[in-house]
């Protein structure tokens with residue numbers, strides 16, 4: 001039987017950049033912890049594997065819209081008390097944290113949540129972030145991935161510094177066995193950390209490692225270390241290529257474990273295709289045209305301020321002749337080719353999930369496409385990116401999830417109480433003590 | 434009217450080092466978040482100003498007993514959702530953290546808790562801790578205090594990087610005003626951080642700064658920066674001296690704000706003096722004699738393994754002739770002189786709160802002594818250090834608090850919903866934007 005994994009990627013008022021501008025948006029509630037508790041409970045009502053938070057270390061352009069509010073580790077702690085089964089995944093940057101802090105906080109959370117924590121390892125992106133952490137600019141890609149590699153090794157060692165049976169609670173003797181709480185004595189290029197950790201071995205052994213690297217180094221790191229992977233795939237073919245490549249690298253790393261690959265998925269769900277498209281259009285129409293057109297102009301290298309918003313996008317020069325950054329340009333060409341959108345439609349697609357897959361339609365038609373991806377090697381599950389919150393998440397949970405359940409593709413009840421359990425991953429052995 | 438501030442310093446199974454050995458101890462529940470929620474709710478039932486967590490970055494001797502389990506910032510996040518009024522204070526080390534992470538997590542918590550967060554700034558102590566954070570050994574005292582000074586300055590600047598009115602939520606315009614979310618561009622000896630923070634201005638303006646330094650540098654830092662102070666005072670005279678000294682330094686720093694000083698206080702409460710002493714003895718008897726005697730031998734510089742546990746402690750040489758560390762030796766001499774304890778009694782006193790004041794007695798006699806300290810300039814409140822948890826905390830909350838309330842010395846209901854409000858501190862102005 002195929003089991004689809006579903007992860008809800010929660011972001012501000014939703015992944016559509018204009019979602020916060022909607023009259024019913026939740027923008028006033030971003031600093032209200034009950035807003036995030038409600039979202040987590042909606043996801044848990046849908047029996048999703050996990051909720052996930054991205055993270056960045058600069059507010060970016062605050063005029064354009066909200067990105068961050070709560071710091072994600074403190075946020076997960078609160079959400080662990082508002083939920084009972086769903087997995088809780090936070091991004092932690094290996095460029096900006098150090099292993100002892102990260103290992104300790106994630107370990108603390110794994111205990112608090114009774115084994116529901118995941119760690120999305122990222123190397124971060126922006127100079128403005130780096131300048132909040134003592135760097136002059138973002139260190140280069142190779143350096144960041146070398147540090148990530150060492151960061152993970154040191155963190156895993158700290159997580160193994162307490163044997164599973166180290167704590168005795170022997171009132172007449174020892175609280176814990178000193179010989180089972182051992183130093184790690186990590187000495188590397190980037191870190192020097194003795195250990196042991198202050199936190200005993202965790203319910204899951206250790207939190208589940210996620211990775212979402214796209215570059216060669218990112219894919220290799222994911223293949224060697226990740227227990228589950230977030231992907232970016234515009235369509236099934238891209239998804240298949242990516243998954244095939246990653247699974248090959250996993251095999252080459254001599255790993256025998258299944259590593260679920262979850263591409264991002266933006267959905268607009270309604271009871272008819274027309275209604276679903278209307279939901280999408282409603283958000284697209286909230287985009288401030290001038291700002292979006294300026295951004296598009298920078299992506300395609302030509303002025304488009306006098307193009308008609310409600311007419312089809314004019315033909316663009318082929319990829320080969322384009323001299324700017326090719327990735328985004330290729331995405332734009334593919335959107336134009338496959339969807340023949342109006343200019344406003346194109347701006348909307350770029351404003352919600354960018355290079356990720358978007359599905360617009362009825363619960364059945366979306367379930368069809370999801371099933372098709374999973375049956376054809378494109379995905380082991382999806383990283384849901386609701387364009388607006390809570391609306392798009394509720395639409396998915398209340399309408400697509402039951403459709404997937406009817407097809408036997410998704411759990412009706414949680415069969416486990418840990419994130420590892422939901423993902424079908426085994427509990428890692430403690431490699432010391 | 435005098436108002437006493439009360440802070441509950443929660444630590445493992447209690448501050449008595451043998452508390453975890455009691456048959457009814459909570460040692461099995463240290464990794465169970467509901468244990469800490471129950472403690473927080475007991476303190477809130479008593480209308481206490483705050484609960485407080487110390488922090489260390491090494492497990493120390495795990496055979497002797499538990500010290501740490503949850504990491505305190507993630508712990509506070511969870512507790513903020515289990516309580517509604519009580520303040521929540523965490524230790525964060527300025528030696529091991531960096532300003533951006535600390536500022537951000539504490540800011541996140543202040544929003545989550547609706548303005549109930551405090552930060553106890555410490556410079557940390559042990560080489561084993563330092564070796565978990567890339568140091569070869571603990572950096573020296575001057576370096577640590579210079580870093581603490583700069584750490585606080587950078588953190589305060591980050592907390593002021595968003596103006597109080599920066600967020601607009603203007604759906605047709607800007608989410609926030611860019612000119613009110615400004616960089617801090619801190620460039621110092623220890624840190625370089627651009628800002629702005631990712632978190633908008635906090636309910637309390639910023640979390641309340643606590644300090645507990647005892648050295649010259651510690652007192653100066655406290656006087657310049659702390660909004661409330663934890664003290665160590667064996668008796669009223671020491672407390673008066675310390676408080677007088679600190680308040681003089683506060684004035685010299687040209688500060689006009691009241692800075693509450695809270696000495697630590699260990700209490701054994703029962704309905705008769707005898708019963709209270711029996712409670713103390715019950716914990717003392719749980720101490721493994723051999724370990725305690727070895728420790729005492731190291732404190733006093735002479736073997737005591739063949740002394741009678743139930744006889745009075747023999748006379749010790751005067752302080753002047755002692756060549757080891759004088760602080761602890763002086764404490765030991767004072768305990769012997771003022772209490773004439775048995776050897777077991779002395780070991781017990783050292784095992785619970787060390788140099789802090791201990792009060793054993795009925796609710797009325799303890800309230801008498803607390804009132805005496807406060808009326809005579811020894812304290813503005815107390816940092817309660819329950820020897821066993823939850824028992825000693827419940828005894829205090831259920832019996833001493835009502836006695837203080839009857840005397841008009843302590844609030845009957847919360848009159849504020851923020852930690853600043855409980856402590857009578859004003860909300861700091863934003864010094865930018």
Ligand SMILES: Cc1cc2nc3c(=O)[nH]c(=O)nc-3n(C[C@H](O)[C@H](O)[C@H](O)COP(=O)(O)O)c2cc1C
Nearest residue numbers: 054055091122123124125212213214215218230231
């Ligand atoms: C679903 C998803 C979530 C991501 N979340 C974050 C994030 O929270 N913070 C971050 O700095 N990068 C994030 N990234 C970026 C990647 O992890 C990675 O850093 C980026 O793709 C560049 O990696 P590469 O150099 O290997 O291509 C995310 C990527 C994906 C696909």
Ligand SMILES: Cc1cc2nc3c(=O)[nH]c(=O)nc-3n(C[C@H](O)[C@H](O)[C@H](O)COP(=O)(O)O)c2cc1C
Nearest residue numbers: 487488524555556557558645646647648651663664
């Ligand atoms: C009530 C109280 C709580 C403290 N908590 C901590 C703590 O959690 N972590 C820590 O490293 N030091 C802690 N300390 C130690 C002091 O903050 C300070 O570092 C120590 O007294 C040495 O400072 P000094 O060098 O100024 O004397 C605490 C002290 C007191 C009185």
